[in-house]
Amino acid sequence: MGSASSTLTQYDIEDVQEHCNNLFSQQEIISLYKRFCQLDRNAKGFISADEFLSVPEFAMNPLLLKMVDGLNFKDFVVFLSAFSPKASTTQKIELIFKVYDSDYNGKVTFRDIMEEVLIKVMEEAGYSKDSSLLLDDFVKILDHPGLKMEVEVPVD
Known part of the structure; x- marks a missing residue:
């Protein structure tokens, strides 16, 4: 799996499959490799955040971009495995945690989450940091x- 222009061997496919907890079949890994090679425009063996922006689903979420900058193929598949329908809720939550763990210390502060979420919501609604x-x-x-703001009131 040296350069992005090389082909995957059966060993590479099985290695990547094991690395992503078997959330992708061998055929899916081959398809992902083709997509990875398309994204890796200069055949460097890794993709940059800018190259990843060409995927519309991820371009809409700038929080994810810091996680994908410089991914090799194996890490690319692991990253995408959190989006697999076969991924557990825990695996999906772990990805979200990593997004907010901006200093990679294994901790997410309440302030980090609230600031990021609030900024994102405001930007999506068309407001800037200077808006009132x-x-x-x-x-x-x-x-x-x-939005759910409901309380069940027990009736005797």
Whole structure:
């Protein structure tokens, strides 16, 4: 698996499969390798965050970009395995944790999460860090079908 232009051997495929906890079949790994080679425009053997931006699903989430900068193929597959339907909830949560563990110390502070989430929500709603919010703005940001503010009141 030296350069991105080389082909995968059966040993490489099995090694990558084991590295990603068998969340991808051998055929899926071959397909991912082809995609990796397309992203690795200069055949360096790794992809940069800029190259990863060409994947629309990931370009929409800049928080993930710091995690993908400089990934080799094996790490690329491991990263994508968290998005597999076969991945457990724990595996998906571990990826989210890594996104917020910006200094890679194994800890995420409440402030880190709240700042990142709030900034993202505000930006998606079209506001900048210098914006002020009126009640109508606040409603625009928070009014969506997933918002649940309900309390069940027991009736005797």
